[in-house]
Amino acid sequence: MLRTEDCGLPAELAATVFGVGRTTIAAPDSARRRGHEPDRDDGRTPAHAVRKLPFADWLPEQRWYAGRSRTPFSVTCAASTSLDDVLDLVLVDVEYTDGSSELYQVMVASGGEREVEHRRLATIGAAGGRTGYDALYDSDAAHRLLALVEAGRPVGDLVFEPEPGARFPGTAAPRLFDSEQSNTSVIFGDEAILKVFRRVSTGIHPDIELNRVLARAGNPHVAKLLGSFETTIAGEPCPLGMVTEYAADSTEGWAMATAAARDLFAGVSGPDNFASESYRLGEAVARVHADLATAMGSDPAPFPLVAVLARLHATANEVAEIKPHVAAIEERFRVLTGEPVTVQRVHGDLHLGQVLRTPANWLLIDFEGEPGGPLYERRLPDSPLRDVAAMLRSYEYASYQLLGDQDDESLAALAQDWADRNRAAFCDGYAQASGVDPRVTDALLAAYELDKAVYEAAYEARHRPGWLRIPLRSITHLVAA
Ligand SMILES: Nc1ncnc2c1ncn2[C@@H]1O[C@H](COP(=O)(O)OP(=O)(O)O)[C@@H](O)[C@H]1O
Ligand SMILES: O=P(O)(O)O[C@H]1O[C@H](CO)[C@@H](O[C@H]2O[C@H](CO)[C@@H](O)[C@H](O)[C@H]2O)[C@H](O)[C@H]1O
Numbered sequence: 001m002l003r004t005e006d007c008g009l010p011a012e013l014a015a016t017v018f019g020v021g022r023t024t025i026a027a028p029d030s031a032r033r034r035g036h037e038p039d040r041d042d043g044r045t046p047a048h049a050v051r052k053l054p055f056a057d058w059l060p061e062q063r064w065y066a067g068r069s070r071t072p073f074s075v076t077c078a079a080s081t082s083l084d085d086v087l088d089l090v091l092v093d094v095e096y097t098d099g100s101s102e103l104y105q106v107m108v109a110s111g112g113e114r115e116v117e118h119r120r121l122a123t124i125g126a127a128g129g130r131t132g133y134d135a136l137y138d139s140d141a142a143h144r145l146l147a148l149v150e151a152g153r154p155v156g157d158l159v160f161e162p163e164p165g166a167r168f169p170g171t172a173a174p175r176l177f178d179s180e181q182s183n184t185s186v187i188f189g190d191e192a193i194l195k196v197f198r199r200v201s202t203g204i205h206p207d208i209e210l211n212r213v214l215a216r217a218g219n220p221h222v223a224k225l226l227g228s229f230e231t232t233i234a235g236e237p238c239p240l241g242m243v244t245e246y247a248a249d250s251t252e253g254w255a256m257a258t259a260a261a262r263d264l265f266a267g268v269s270g271p272d273n274f275a276s277e278s279y280r281l282g283e284a285v286a287r288v289h290a291d292l293a294t295a296m297g298s299d300p301a302p303f304p305l306v307a308v309l310a311r312l313h314a315t316a317n318e319v320a321e322i323k324p325h326v327a328a329i330e331e332r333f334r335v336l337t338g339e340p341v342t343v344q345r346v347h348g349d350l351h352l353g354q355v356l357r358t359p360a361n362w363l364l365i366d367f368e369g370e371p372g373g374p375l376y377e378r379r380l381p382d383s384p385l386r387d388v389a390a391m392l393r394s395y396e397y398a399s400y401q402l403l404g405d406q407d408d409e410s411l412a413a414l415a416q417d418w419a420d421r422n423r424a425a426f427c428d429g430y431a432q433a434s435g436v437d438p439r440v441t442d443a444l445l446a447a448y449e450l451d452k453a454v455y456e457a458a459y460e461a462r463h464r465p466g467w468l469r470i471p472l473r474s475i476t477h478l479v480a481a
Helices: 028-032 055-061 139-151 206-216 253-265 275-296 305-318 320-334 384-403 409-434 438-463 469-480
Strands: 003-005 023-025 072-084 087-096 101-111 123-127 130-134 159-162 174-176 184-188 192-196 225-233 236-245 298-302 340-344 355-357 362-364
Touching: 055 072, 055 087, 055 123, 072 139, 072 225, 087 139, 101 139, 139 159, 139 174, 139 184, 139 192, 139 225, 139 236, 206 225, 206 236, 206 275, 253 275, 253 355, 253 384, 253 409, 275 340, 275 355, 275 362, 275 384, 275 409, 305 320, 305 438, 320 438, 320 469, 340 384, 384 409, 384 438, 384 469, 409 438, 438 469
Parallel strands: 003 072
Antiparallel strands: 023 072, 072 087, 087 101, 101 130, 123 130, 159 225, 174 184, 184 192, 192 236, 225 236, 298 340, 355 362
């Protein structure tokens, strides 16, 4: 049975009560142990009402809500900070009946009739005589949030931090980024993109951390970080969002690659068929790796046998189609026991949807690692081959998704040909820029590809069962090679 609570906290757990920014924060499970609901409302801000908004009904409608396959047990407002009279930053804790939990960030604009886009989706509901909206749909509120990052002043427990020398857009009109994402982004004119993290947790956010390091290293293959903001939970930093320069006139690598592969299928492709782009992309990834290694170091380590086996067995328990391949995959992993690799900070979830082609060059975005895992895990050093293998997998996706559920061998041969050509071009570019050809350690590279394909099998089984056959096909090929 779903239980919705509001989020007043006992005094000893409440973090702070500030001037404009009144913050109420504590570990969510502590919040539920409270015996009373202290009323902190001073009449100036609607925080009391904000905490009573019907988040339990609204959250499951949001595309970034990750709890659809689970049953919520309680939905609790764990923290709220009033940014001004009509804008509150709220952290909503969702606990599920299976014992798992998530903390979601919602920026709430409240008041009477507001000018908001997508009113039905944006309306959280009413409490205390006021209606609460998702503020990211509200252009005024989005501007106020951006202004807070630019000003860099603390509000309650919230810390807003502009990067040194960052130039923020002035009055550029904001628009909500309209696509499937795990976070929510607002674009300001052609100048900046504000990404508000939805599922938040304590730790250092790799997307902010690595973008900062690469911007300071002058790396040309990232969108320049302009600022970020975070809060504190139980003494730990909890990153909430970031602003980067917007790459106007850019196209996602996935759109370009799939268009090129489609041309080949239609018999209208030129001789290059994306290969020169793949070469330049390989160079860009190598330069990002080089700057990350220089700035953050690298170390020798053994091939991560325990981790890849753990993922394999967990996936086999979840995805029946993996079971027949387990022994063969395991063998591929076990021959690499003790095999030395070099580890450093890497992207961690690289694919053609995470790269943008600007008129000038390729940019890598979204350095947040594999979504779902805890932040500390996503920041662990890993082999650069992890990223290379992930890109190689993406070329197979780009061509094989065009087959749909057809088993046409001549089409499959075309798909493989396109993928092989672009995979080779990517590795050539990577080798040229790094001085190390990833194909030299072919068994290692294949093992990282296998590990990624196993991850993808779990991802597809959960999110896109119709695409499960793409990683399964690759697994069959990789273990047969
Ligand atoms: N700096 C940028 N310039 C232009 N478009 C961007 C930029 N950053 C992100 N995008 C667009 O927003 C989409 C989602 O961004 P991403 O960082 O991957 O969000 P999420 O973490 O929610 O997946 C990208 O696929 C890209 O199309
Ligand atoms: O972009 P996210 O960080 O959310 O990454 C997740 O979703 C990706 C799909 O959007 C998924 O990528 C897989 O599908 C891509 C095509 O849609 C393909 O290019 C990738 O190679 C493939 O792994 C990614 O694995 C997942 O973590």
